Amino acid sequence: MTTSRTAPAWRLARTEERSALLILEGDWLARETGVRDQATVERILDEAGDAERLSFDTGGLGAWDSALVVFAKMLRDAATRLEVDAAGLPQAASRLLALATEVPEEFPARPATRETLLARVGHRTRARWRDAVAVAALVGETVQRGLVALTGRARMRAVDVLLLMREAGAGALGIVAIVNGLVGGILGFVGAVQLRRFGAEIFVADLVGIAMVREMAAVMTAVVMAGRTGGAYAAQLATMQGNEEIDALKALGIPVYDYLVLPRVVALVAMMPLLYIYACAFGLMGGLVVGVATLDLSATAYLVETRGALNSTQFVFGLVKVLAFGALVALAGCHIGLSAGRSAADVGRAATSAVVAGIVGVIALDGIFAVCADALGI
Amino acid sequence: MTREASADDLLRVEGLTLAFGPKLVQQGLSFSIRRGSIFAVMGPSGCGKSTVLKAMIGLLRPAAGAVFVDNEDYWAASEARRIEMGRRFGIVFQNGALWSSMTVAENVALPLQMFATLDPDAITALVRLKLALVGLAHAADVMPSELSGGMRKRAGLARALALDPDVLFLDEPSAGLDPIASKRLDDLILELRDGLGASIVMVSHELPSLLDICDDGLFLDTDTKTAIAHGAPRDLQAGCDHPTVRAFMQRERADPADTEPAHGKG
Incomplete structure (x- = not known):
């Protein structure tokens, strides 16, 4: 050269x-x-x-x-x-x-697609409607196939469910502990600053206990799982879509729903209550540490007060919520993953929207639960 | 049959040994690629053809041996120098490996934007030329996911041609194409070789295209893990004593110890 x-x-x-x-x-x-x-x-x-x-x-x-x-x-x-x-x-x-x-003209030049505003709004609305129908169908199918699965006749492999449970359950212990421990501690701080002014320090235990068990443990765990597991489900299924793996399942006549969606929903829903109990424990511990360290309370007094503040209704309420959150996160992840496009960019988009849908959905659902609980006087 | 390597060969490989950790893939490969020739890396499935290609294009460091590009030791060079040498290569991956988030034209434009200081109009003109060369001028603004397999491969070829490479590497160019599309691609490769004066290295086990367009080559064996024959596929078909090569070239079953004939990826 x-x-x-x-x-x-x-x-x-x-x-x-x-x-x-x-x-x-x-x-x-x-x-x-x-x-x-x-x-x-x-x-x-x-x-x-x-x-x-x-x-x-x-x-x-x-x-x-x-x-x-x-x-x-x-x-x-x-x-x-x-x-x-x-x-x-x-x-x-x-x-x-x-x-x-x-110039062998092989690719038909596409007609320029400039839609009017009205047409765009119409298309978007119809797409949203189709989406809503698909989600409703997915929920329905989950209930239907879930009942079949209870009788042991769904074509779901136990080993898949166990692996998914390990991934969604044991794999999340660290981050659930950290997040909930910190939230408990933060609630403790907030309560301590306010309650100290009234000389009601001991009620920090009530505040942390009720807030964690009723709301925060369930919501924070669900948010963590939406980011961790919901996103993973969407990315995984979208990648399988891109590799024609899902087409292969369909062609073989293996029900995609039983094989891919149900195990994920079952695994996450089964793990959520355990994670919730675990999250409560760490949240209460976070509050305890802050209470004892900043408020001159004894650990015994704190624990006795906590026990007095909580009753089984609170736990049942939290457990019901967390089951719903788990189903929501898993279904959102699977639905978005299965309806994703086939390119690498689509996989990224699917993961993002699964996480967003999961988090927003969990918080919105929590709001509905709060209204219902108020109406029922729980 | 073996041709003496001469110093002015564009690409020269000496004593190349490839391994994945302790697993040996191929050993002791020596061959050279003349300017303007179409060189075939042949062999049954799983013999390591694609791995040999990877060592030549800089994706896999060989366990031993050297690759010389214009008499410069590729793997002994610094990383920056290797990238510079690599710009003389155009690589067409098996399924096109187009970047799915960009249009076909953007795929072809990216190497030009990254490695050449050209204004956008010049890049557009070059991209249009490369796409016209592979017959995809009308698919410029299409996303790769909308293309058929053969078109994806040709779009990959256009991208490989973006920087006017001296050597064009093709991994299984005709895999997954029907005989007519495969023939058209072969003709295109020949035309481009004549037009660009580039050397072409192709990994393939598709007999018709090997016989049609390659004028030099190398046959890799799975059992001995080395090259068992050198020369143009045509000559190897006409007369090669080695039973494995003969079986491959004549599409017959050799002794029972022989592996099944070529299918899938090599």
């Missing part, structure tokens, strides 16, 4: 009455000496004027690559009146030019 390059040069010569000759010199290398632009091409064609034929003289041409072929192609594409004769180009270049002009 030589390093010194001469800039590409061209000049136009008239040979006969109605024909022009374009003399090309220098090195035409795209990455080193650039590519000629459309304006240059137009100028050359203008200069050629009323000539009917434009041919090339490449006697003084140095090294060349695509830059030369692009130039010749641009000339040919832009020429309306005259004919560009490639015979004067180096043989290889004229072959490439011929190949590039053949």
